[in-house]
Structures are given as structure tokens and as C-alpha cells.
Amino acid sequence: MDSSCSERTALIVGAGVAGLTAATALARAGWRVEVVEISASGSTSGWGLCLTGPSLRALDALGLADACLAEGYGMNAITQVDVRGKSAGQIQLPRLIGAHRPAMAGIARPALHRVLLTEAVRRGVVVHHGLTVTALDQEAELVRVRLSDGTERRTSLVVGADGIRSATRGLLGLRASLDRHGQMVWRARVRRPSWATGIHQFAGEPHTAGLIPISESQAYVFLAENGVDRGTLPASELAPRMTQLLASFGGWRGVQLSALLSESASASASPEPSASSERSASVVRRPVQTTFLHGAWHRGSALVIGDAAHASAPQTAGGAALAIEDGLVLAQELGRHRSVDAALKAFVSRRAERCRTLVETSVALVGLERAQRHDETYPLVDACHRRMAEPA
DSSP: OBOOTTSOEEEEEOOSHHHHHHHHHHHHTTOEEEEEESOSSOOOOSSEEEEOHHHHHHHHHTTOHHHHHHHSEEEOEEEEEOTTSOEEEEEEOOOSSOTTSOSEEEEEHHHHHHHHHHHHHHTTOEEEESOOEEEEEEETTEEEEEETTSOEEEESEEEEOOOTTOHHHHHTTOOOOOEEEEEEEEEEEEEOOTTOSSEEEEEOSSOEEEEEEOSSSEEEEEEEEESOOSOOOOHHHHHHHHHHHHTTOOOSTTOOHHHHHHHHGGGOOOOOOOTTSEEOSSEEEEEEEEEEOOSOSEETTEEEOGGGTEEOOGGGSOHHHHHHHHHHHHHHHHHHOSSHHHHHHHHHHHHHHHHHHHHHHHHHHHHHHHTTOHHHHHHHHHHHHHHHTSOO
């Protein structure tokens, strides 16, 4: 992809949620877009995620909300259960895409990836797997990009959407700390029980757990394990260990989260391996890590978005929303400014406070969980969803 100054071309690093959303948003605005993705398989890993109201609002602006709702499971409330197994209240989430559509949706990660990739390709985006960026140099108004296969591109814009350990961020000389918070999050795909029509969060001693539907037939159980070191576990021990940790969550209406896991463990398929997490056939275990890029998110005509700029802990369920919003807002700002540099400055100005607030709120929730101050988490979660419902 060699670009003249009059042609709008973009190279996006990373074919995850942020990268594919940005690719579609830019292609809709008339940009010629390539995506490079270091994974050779083109598949995505993990069990599921939440598309909160802001996620659905941004996807709706791209014409993708209904496709995601069809693949996932629409929900309107978060039910909270205290350590005694008693109801601690219910958060009714704001419906941001209309009174007759859900407030949020759970969705399997592979299903979301399929929706985003299909639309990007339909819009003319070219996606290369097994390829990444090794060098970036600003040359007047263009960026010269060297790729891992030895080829080069000259392009109007480079977008690093390559995750919390972003190589693009390093190539740009942008520094961000990777913060750990003494928690491991476990996830396992299970059969969706009939009572699970929304998110359920269970406070425990000393851990917390929950259940999120991702389709009519499936859900995933999550568990935040507190006070755990950074050591790893053999894959063969993951499912038994998670079952053991979930055994104490059984006081609410006779719900046994551990039984759901036991029923589903043998039927779950294993996702792709990853250096930063442990996986068995039914369980994913990852450390809770966050980052936030203070100051500039760009150098010249190259910037980072999504988890490369702001990775939150999972307690707010807002990471996907920020990533999806990033792609949409980036295209909007590029359409409003004559120069890429001015657009990127406006983008960061528009996004930084919102993203910082979510990351800091997620870290605060981790701290409250670890301190067993569950009563304080409930209003904070509610306030966070209300704050995020404001325009991006």
C-alpha cells in the first residue's frame, strides 16, 4: 500500500475488536485499509464478553448492532448477590439503542470476531494474517512501515490496535506501565441455565463470581480469585481448581455454579494457546492487568487505540465498549479535520478522560473486592454504567 498525499490509506496493526472496528469505520468513510494480524490462524481466543450499552450504540452507528444481537444474548439487568446468598439489588441498565432493543448483550468472542471481520472484508478491507509491523518512520505526511515479511508500505495513517502488550506502542516510543492487581480471573463456558436471563454477580469470601449468558444455549462463568501470586498451574489442574473455588457459591436459590462447570467441562473446545494465560479444554485463567497511556497516544501519523492505550480490569465490563468507540470516534475526527495530525490530537483529547475514568473505576472495584467491601462495589458499578451511557 503506497499512498500519495491525496489518497487516504490506513494500516491497522491487530485484527481484534478495536482493529476491525476501526477498519470498518475508516472504510465506510472512504479510506483504503489494510489490517495486519500476527496470529496466523485468523481465529480468536476466549469464551465471551459483554457488549454494554455504549458498545451497542457504537456498533449501531456502524450498522452492526443487530448482527451482534442475533449472535449473542440480549440483557437488561445485573443481579447482585451478597456473601450470604441474598439478593443485594438489581441494576437496570439504560437502553441506548431504543426501548425495544436490549440494554446490553453477552456474546461469544469468536461470534463477535466473525461479525466484525465479515463486515470489514465486505467494506473492502484487506486482512493479512501471520504478519506484523517491525519499524515505523514518519516521512513528511506519510508513515513508512516495515513489515515482518520484509516488505514496506507508505501510508497516511497507522493504527496500533495490538493489545495491552502492544509492539506498536513500543515502536512509537510511547511508554505505559503494565499494572497487576493481585487477582486472577477464571472463565469457563457452560450451559445457560433457564434462570440466567441477565448478568448475575455473586460476592464471596474471599472471591467473587458471576454468570453471563452469551447465547440461547450458552453462558460463561467467571471467578475473580483474590490474593493469588503470579504462578501458573498445569492445564490439567485448571478445571478441578475452578470447580473447587466455585463450590462456596451456592446459597442463592440453590444455584450451584460449580455444578454448571462440571457438566460442561468435557464438552468445551479448547481455544488457541497464549503466552499470557493458562487454558484447559474448558477453562481460561488470566491475571488481572491494566494500563493507561498518559500523555500522547500518537507520534506523527501513527497512534494506538483499544487496550494498547487503555486496558481496564474486567469488573466494569467496559473494555469492549471503549475499543469499539475508539474506532468509530477515530473515523469521525479524521473526517472533521484537514490533517491527520490535527485529527489524532482531537481524538486523544476526546477519548482520554473517558478511558482513564473507566480504567481507574475498574481498579477501584478490584481493590474493593479484595478488601471484601462488596456493599461499596454495587453503587460504583451502577454509577459507572450511567457514566458510560453518556455520549462518547
